[in-house]
Amino acid sequence: MPLSEPAAREHIHTREVVCRGYRRTDGLWDIEGHLTDVKSYGFNTEQRGRLEPGDPVHEMWIRLTVDNQLTVHAVEVVTEKSPYHACGDITPDFQKLVGLNVTKGWTRAVKERLGGVHGCTHLVELLGPVATTAFQTVFPLLSREAEERAKAEGTRPVSKGRPPLLDMCHMFRGDGEHARRHWPEHYTGDRKDAAAAD
Structure with missing residues (x-):
């Protein structure tokens, strides 16, 4: 709009x-x-x-x-x-x-x-x-490109440390839904709530 x-x-x-x-x-x-x-x-x-x-x-x-x-x-x-x-x-x-x-x-x-x-x-x-x-x-x-390589090899992309976008804005906050779904190893929210959401 x-x-x-x-x-x-x-x-x-x-x-x-x-x-x-x-x-x-x-x-x-x-x-x-x-x-x-x-x-x-x-x-x-x-x-x-x-x-x-x-x-x-x-x-x-x-x-x-x-x-x-x-x-x-x-x-x-x-x-x-x-x-x-x-x-x-x-x-x-x-x-x-x-x-x-x-x-x-x-x-x-x-x-x-x-x-x-x-x-x-x-x-x-x-x-x-x-x-x-x-x-x-x-x-x-x-x-x-990493996802395409992993798909071609039948593997998952390897995480290389902390995602650069983590905590850069409200969308990528460590305790948010995006972090929970895409960067679970860096998720800082309530693990019980996250398990219930799945």
Whole structure:
């Protein structure tokens, strides 16, 4: 169901974030994010001169190259358009992300390294949807392939430790129905209730 009918209004600003995930032939994954900000009106800027309606105020790109465990192997960041010429000067600092893991603690680790004056607000914000795109790209495909291999071999997929999605949201809570059915060895709910549900 979409949002309700809005009040009469005037369109002022659009921020678009597009993220894409790619499997590389070398076994790694590229996760890319692209952010643009545009206004519906023209205005003058101090360093770029006149921006017409639809001209990007911001246009920025991020590529994280990660492995199957979502450890960052390489980072590429480009500030193509920004209000000030020096905005892109901070992009080399994003190399501080190499070696981090895009799982629990990612947001905190990013803010510790690139928060405030040590980064760019827009690029740091873009790392949030880039991280969730990494999850959506890597884990479902690897899981599906493991299931297909197990089915072909007549076995069950082997669990490799704690599921990355466990306790990441209310759907995957440790004491919830999904955990009980799909990750019984990690289920933290009442075992008596679980037995009764079966």
